[in-house]
Amino acid sequence: xxxxxxxxxxxxxxxxxxxxxxxxxxxxxxxxxxxxxxxxxxxxxxxxxxxxxxxxxxxxxxxxxxxxxxxxxxxxxxxxxxxxxxxxxxxxxxxxxxxxxxxxxxxxxxxxxxxxxxxxxxxxxxxxxxxxxxxxxxxxxxxxxx
Amino acid sequence: xxxxxxxxxxxxxxxxxxxxxxxxxxxxxxxxxxxxxxxxxxxxxxxxxxxxxxxxxxxxxxxxxxxxxxxxxxxxxxxxxxxxxxxxxxxxxxxxxxxxxxxxxxxxxxxxxxxxxxxxxxxxxxxxxxxxxxxxxxxxxxxxxx
Numbered sequence: 001x002x003x004x005x006x007x008x009x010x011x012x013x014x015x016x017x018x019x020x021x022x023x024x025x026x027x028x029x030x031x032x033x034x035x036x037x038x039x040x041x042x043x044x045x046x047x048x049x050x051x052x053x054x055x056x057x058x059x060x061x062x063x064x065x066x067x068x069x070x071x072x073x074x075x076x077x078x079x080x081x082x083x084x085x086x087x088x089x090x091x092x093x094x095x096x097x098x099x100x101x102x103x104x105x106x107x108x109x110x111x112x113x114x115x116x117x118x119x120x121x122x123x124x125x126x127x128x129x130x131x132x133x134x135x136x137x138x139x140x141x142x143x144x145x146x
Numbered sequence: 147x148x149x150x151x152x153x154x155x156x157x158x159x160x161x162x163x164x165x166x167x168x169x170x171x172x173x174x175x176x177x178x179x180x181x182x183x184x185x186x187x188x189x190x191x192x193x194x195x196x197x198x199x200x201x202x203x204x205x206x207x208x209x210x211x212x213x214x215x216x217x218x219x220x221x222x223x224x225x226x227x228x229x230x231x232x233x234x235x236x237x238x239x240x241x242x243x244x245x246x247x248x249x250x251x252x253x254x255x256x257x258x259x260x261x262x263x264x265x266x267x268x269x270x271x272x273x274x275x276x277x278x279x280x281x282x283x284x285x286x287x288x289x290x291x292x
Contacts, residue, residue, distance in 0.1 A: 047230050049210050056210075060202045064195050083240075084193050087233040091249060091257035094229075103237060111237035112262040 002043040007095040010039060013120070017132065018139045022058040023098075025066060025139055027132060030120035032109075034073035034081060034102040034131060036066040045096040048088060059098070065142050066100040069135040074102045076134035077127060089115060148189040153241040156185060159266070163278065164285045168204040169244075171212060171285055173278060176266035178255075180219035180227060180248040180277060182212040191242040194234060205244070211288050212246040215281040220248045222280035223273060235261060 006024060014026035014037055022042075028035035040059060045051050051059070067084045074081040081102030088098045101114055109117045123131070152170060160172035160183055168188075174181035186205060188197050197205070213230045220227040227248030234244045247260055255263045269277070 047213070048206075048232065049213055049230075056206045057203055060194075060206055064202075067193070067195055083237055084195075085233070085235045085237065086194065087231070087235070087259070089231045089233070089259055091229055091231065091259075113233070113235055113237075113259050116258040 004041045004043040006039060007093050009093040010037065010095075010097070015128070015132075017135060018142075019144045020062050020065070020139060020142045021144050022055055023062050025062070025069075027128075027135065028099075028101075028120075029123060031123040031127060032118070032121050033107060033114055034070045034077075034079075035114070036070055036100045036135065038062055038066055038098045038100065040096055042096070046090060046094045047096065050096065062142055063098060063100060065139055066098075069138040070100055070102040072134040072138050073131040074104075076130050079104060085113060087113065087115065150187045150189040152185060153239050155239040156183065156241075156243070161274070161278075163281060164288075165290045166208050166211075166285060166288045167290050168201055169208050171208070171215075173274075173281065174245075174247075174266075175269060177269045177273060178264070178267050179253060179260055180216045180223075180225075181260070182216055182246045182281065184208055184212055184244045184246065186242055188242070192236060192240045193242065196242065208288055209244060209246060211285055212244075215284040216246050216248040218280040218284050219277040220250075222276050225250060231259060233259065233261065 014028050017025045017027045023038040023040050026037045028037055042051050071081045083103045085101040085103050160174050163171045163173045169184040169186050172183045174183055191197050217227045229249045231247040231249050
């Protein structure tokens with residue numbers, strides 16, 4: 001079996017946040033939305049059906065935790081999340097990954113989904129540090145053993 | 147606790163397909179894509195975090211089955227699915243629901259997600275009957291007791 005390696009597309013569009021039991025949790029480098037991408041560490045997986053039942057249960061737990069972390073990120077910058085958007089798409093980057101995005105009725109894309117819309121906006125260092133600091137404690141209980 | 151009722155938006159955009167253990171499975175009335183919508187029968191749920199752990203495990207099973215059903219729909223009309231797209235969005239219709247959409251590189255929206263893009267195309271009766279007949283057996287094992 002091939003060894004898991006993160007697709008290069010994730011390296012250029014997101015920042016490492018935490019290694020959870022199943023997934024690499026990465027912060028999408030787009031200041032328009034609090035947004036976490038979960039990538040299961042399973043080589044070759046492109047669809048949810050490609051991972052085991054046990055992995056899917058763990059993935060669901062990590063999606064719920066990522067949602068809470070995204071809510072914490074929004075709260076930390078004074079823009080509380082009003083709706084979570086969760087998507088496993090992968091039409092462009094086929095490696096299995098799940099987006100967890102915090103949405104508000106006043107955000108740039110509302111009510112459309114965010115994928116493939118508009119241009120991403122870079123975080124300034126201070127805001128990036130603030131959202132990272134807000135997200136991390138929420139994910140801690142699901143982190144992989146070091 | 148309120149009684150579950152399907153949001154009216156689903157009635158006008160989709161056809162009833164099957165009552166699964168957790169969800170109402172409905173066929174999206176859009177001939178551009180083989181597409182099933184799963185709506186958990188849980189009153190008031192708007193986010194994945196609003197349903198129990200047990201319900202989320204069942205939902206994951208029903209998402210996998212809906213993916214297989216969507217693949218069967220595509221195969222039945224000579225357009226095999228190349229990628230599944232799964233999304234829980236709900237920015238417009240807040241009642242918790244999960245889209246399972248079969249995509250191909252030659253479809254109208256590829257590689258963009260389908261939500262909020264283009265205009266839906268009505269099925270003709272014969273094609274609708276064919277995709278329904280293809281989807282139903284795949285969902286049978288997860289159907290609620292009558």
